[in-house]
Amino acid sequence: MQDIDIADLKRITELVYQKYNYDFRNYAMSSFKRRMLRIMELKKLTVDTLLKKLTDTPNFIYEFLDELTVNVTEMFRDPSFWRVMREEIIPSILLNHKNFKIWHAGCSSGEEVLSMAIMLKEMGIHQDVTLFATDLDINILERARAATYHVKNMELNEKNYIRFQGNATLKDYYKEENGYAVFNKDLLMNVTFRKHDLVLGEVFNKFDLVLCRNVMIYFNQSLQNEVLKKFHESLFKYGYLCIGSKESLIWCDYASRFIVVNNEEKIYKKIKD
Amino acid sequence: MSAIKLNNSYKAVVIGGSAGSFQGVIKILSQLPKGFPLPIIMALHRLKHVRHGFVEALSIKSVVQVTEPYDKEAIKKGGVYLAPANYHMSIELGNYFALSTEEMVNNSRPAIDITLGTCAYVYKEKLIGILLSGANRDGALGMKNIHDKGGLTIVQDPAECMIETMPKAALAVTEIDHVMKVDQIVDFFKELDKQYR
Structure with a gap:
């Protein structure tokens, strides 16, 4: 080698x-x-x-x-995270806003945004939420828009969904065609996919919830620090930021502008502008 | 043990293991000399989707609390670290951990080759690599990286392994300095510890 x-x-x-x-x-x-x-x-x-x-x-x-770019992702990765989303985080956002906005930063092939859409649908609020899903890589955005995955990946996705304890089966959301699971496009009706570069790109909107799980692990600490500033600016006050289960913000300058809502699932809340 | 020439120049120990390695790891960690000065960095194959339980099970018997590091966490002297579930664990120049969710390597995440290979790159001849029982070839290349950079290589005696594939694969691809039973590895840690007193 x-x-x-x-x-x-x-x-x-x-x-x-x-x-x-x-x-x-x-x-x-x-x-x-x-x-x-x-x-x-x-x-x-x-x-x-x-x-x-x-x-x-x-x-x-x-x-x-x-x-x-690393495009390894799963639907409902860390099912316990998704249960906390459904049972605590989304309900707490709903206390103040019926309509709200979510950003999936570094969405890759779209499994996570699709998981979110399914969860929102099961909560009966799918139509009230606007989602943005961004990535640097335009090819992977095309795959995310297609919401079509090889059936060999579905076993893991199904297992995660079962552990998430959704109120249907994942099969209810897709059809199998030629060895691929083709998800129902209605799930993505409120999703805007767009190219965005976390490193050089500008802040483009304000959100109630930002998911960026296992993306910043590919950055060094100084870049993590800069990107956290962008997430801070992209969040409404009291908005939530979710990172990967083994990521940490404690080294970042802006860490003190957030509180930890759930340490196990690495969910933070912006408390200071 | 007399054949082994030890010194106090080592900066880290890295351990790889898979099927059948759990008991060996427990034995090593439970008999670790108090205040053992080097970090012990472990990549052990584990269930990808079970985040909890493993580090706790290891910590019950271990002299030192075992932790699963966060991305970019600094490596401390005497720390005992375990690669977290479903992440690869690398070591970076500057002596800290970096995690990643890249594709599986050797059908594994964490992959032993990645942890061993990046340790070899960072610590060079100041590294001790230990490969225990296991059912696939992950870790063999990492042991070769360690040897090629001048580090010390040890495999668990295949005769003692529950599954010998892993140490045998390492023996086949690179020079291994010592083949040891777990009890000998336990003694090795005690001897190594003395070098730093």
């Missing part, structure tokens, strides 16, 4: 930043390195031919982004 040193990783991130305006310079080193080695192996490239391809073939950037 090839190896790649820090100087080469810097050459790649500098080129991608200068030429394409995507900034991976503050990504966590170990996982970023694995992504580069993976791209090189999949596309049969060396560091030099990768740099050349990025320089000479502008369309290659989309393939590059698609392979670079």
Whole structure:
């Protein structure tokens, strides 16, 4: 297997930043390195031919982004998190607003936004909620819009849904076609999918709830710090922020503007502007 | 134990294990010398969707409380760490953990190869790698990374393993410094501890 040193990783991130305006310079080193080695192996490239391809073939950037971003996700990942959403967080938002807005930041192939839509439907409030689902990678946004997943992934999704204790079966929400589970498109009627870059992108709306689970783990601490400021600005006062179960905000400057609502599920509430 | 030349230059111990390794890990942790100075970093195969119970089960017998680190948590001397369920656990230059949800490696998440490989990259010759019983080949490449960077490599004696595939795979791909039974590994930790007193 090839190896790649820090100087080469810097050459790649500098080129991608200068030429394409995507900034991976503050990504966590170990996982970023694995992504580069993976791209090189999949596309049969060396560091030099990768740099050349990025320089000479502008369309290659989309393939590059698609392979670079980690698109491993599940429906109802951490079922206990989703139970807390249904039983505590959403009801608490509903105390003050009938209509509210949710942002799935780094939505990948859309399993999480679909889980949210199903949960809201089962709560009978699907029509009252506006959802935004964003990602850096336009290819993965297409897959999210299609809401179509290989049946081999459905076993895990079904298991999670059962542990979430939904009031139907997941099969009620999709049809099987040629080895794929095709979800009912009505579920996504209130969802706007759009390209958005958490690193360089501007704050674009205000939300009552932001989900960004297992996305910031790919950033180094200084970038996590910057992105948390954007989430803070994107939340209404008393809005909620959800991160992955093994992520933490305590190192961030803005941590003191949030309180922990549920430490186990890593749900925070903005309490200070 | 006389054949083993030890010194106090090591900075960390990393342990990989899978099926059949639980009892061995318990034995090692329960007989760890008090105040053992190095961090012990463990990647053990576990149920992907059960977040709770494992670290608690290990901690009951362990001399030191075992923790599942948060992303970007600093590695402390004497800390005993376990890769959390459904995350890969890497070590970064600067001596802290980084978690990720990348694709499974060797059908595993956490993958032992990732933890061992990143430890080897960061600690180089100042690392001790230990691979215990297990039913697949995860960890073999990581042990090779450790050896290639000059670290010390130990596998559990396949004759003692409940499932020998894992240590045997490591023995097949790289030079292993010591093949030991769990009791010998326990003694090894005691000897190692003395080097730092």
